[in-house]
Amino acid sequence: MRKAIFVTTGLVLLSFILSIYFYPQVPEQMATHWNSQGEVNGYMSKLWGLFFIPLLITGLVIMFLVLPRIDPRKENIVKFRKYYDWFIVILVLFMIAVHLQVLLWNTGIRISPNAVLPLGIGLLFYYMGILTENAERNWFIGIRTPWTLSSERVWKGTNRLGGKLFRIAGITAALGTLFPEFAIYFIFVPIISVAGFTVVYSYFEYQKELKENEREQISE
Known part of the structure; x- marks a missing residue:
């Protein structure tokens, strides 16, 4: 846990260092959003363009560190905490990659987001699968439906299967890099499915579990 938090803290600082380093090199109006074809369709002022993602990263890290403390089933999160902490690291790495792509684009190095996002999101989905497979029942992490939260058996079965499917979705999303014009479909269709x-x-x-319980009660 400590190692992951140490790495996360270093990455948060890195995001701000990158912004400070690129400050003299970027224009007053920065391209910060692209459509599905990789064409710029949104801008921010220099200050917001440089520091929005680092601030967002900081907020997300704080939120993810607080959630295990306030979960009524926090003792279950302890059981898979190492997977959770490294998920935070991977999420921050992904966001720094996005941040760097924005910074480079605005200095004239035009790396398309369609080359960065599918790989990054694919990695994120893949690790989400690992996290989901190992998650014990809680209120914030994993596949949480009224039925998984009501049954330990349904939780385990759904999250084990969902974890495998998330990994497949991650691989599919990463393949979107090979087909940049259709990358958005490689990302969203699998994850929504x-x-x-x-x-x-x-x-x-x-x-099914309810019916089995009813049969057991009748047989008794």
Whole structure:
């Protein structure tokens, strides 16, 4: 845990250092948003363009560090805390990669976001799969539906399956780098499909468990 927090703190500082380093090199109006074709369609002032992502990273890190402390089932998070802490590291790395792409673009080094985002999001999804597979029942992390939160068996079954599907979604998202014009579909179609499927799956698994419990009560 300490190692992951140390690395995360260093990465947060790095995001601000990058902004300070590039400050003299970027224009007063910075390109900060691109459409699905990789064309610029949004701008920010220099100050916001440089420091929005570092501030966002800082806020997210604080939030992710607070969540395990306020979860009513915090003792369960302790059981998979190492996976959770390294997820924070990977998330911050991804956001720094996005930040660096923005900074480089505005200095004339035109790296398309369609080359950065699919790989980064793919890695993020893949590790989310690992985290999900190892998550114990809690209120903030993993596949949380009314049915997974109501049953330990449904939680484990849904999150184990969902973890595998998230990893597949991650690999699929990363392949979007090879097809930049369709990258958005490689990213969103798999993840929406996985999210929808796991919700439905958890419902039917819960109903199956209820029926099994009813049979056991009748047999007694």
